Amino acid sequence: MHSFGYRANALLTFAITILAVICALASVSDNFNSPSPSSQVQVLNINWFRNKPDGDDEVSMTMNISADLQSLFTWNTKQVFVFLAAEYETPKNSLNQVSLWDGIIPAKEHAKFNIHTTNKYRFVDQGSNLRQRDFNLTLHWHVMPKTGKMFADKIVMTGFRLPQSYR
């Protein structure tokens, strides 16, 4: 601590190291949050269902997606990224996941929503396996922190089935 510059340097370095420790603690505090999210999806209508010229099946549907993700937010949450995926099994693949819709929730106030929409991204299969196919609609989310670890989880909703023939 011999001179002004020496003390300034020591203080700045120590202050920034402690800042890193505070941010790590803030991330650890996220583990004490026990969230209780809920969601529900209804498929209102299958708009069309066809076999594309290149051989793959494609379907378009209108859905009602409602969810309450407010309990996911902590003081250390920047935003929550949420997406809805259709998941099903085919003879060729044990698991197919197709993202149908996604969104970013910037704050707790917007985390309880009810959305009436067609699928934002195209529901296309690898092949023509979709006729009469049972599928799950799974709501995945990633809780993105301001500092530290990101948490991801999902809710699986079963019981959906595609029509028997093309429309």
Place this chain on the structure above:
Amino acid sequence: MDWQGQKVAEQLMQIMLVVFAVAAFITGYVLGSFQLMLYVYAGGVLLTTLITIPNWPFFNRHPLKWLDPREAEKHPKPQVVASSVSKKKSNKK
């Protein structure tokens, strides 16, 4: 600053920063605001800077006793290499 002052300044800096860090974390956690935590901590860093970095008089309460130049002339440096107790900043006349 004197030696005692330097030690006090360093200890004060470390203690103040840790105390402000703890206070900032608790405030932010309880009130649920990450931004508030950063503001409290930034304020603490600024306060610590103002108190420990400039050369305040209270850091110089045990000043070093430099030998008076006229006194040094009366006692010339011995020829033999001997360990001197006090560091002399005396100017050669």
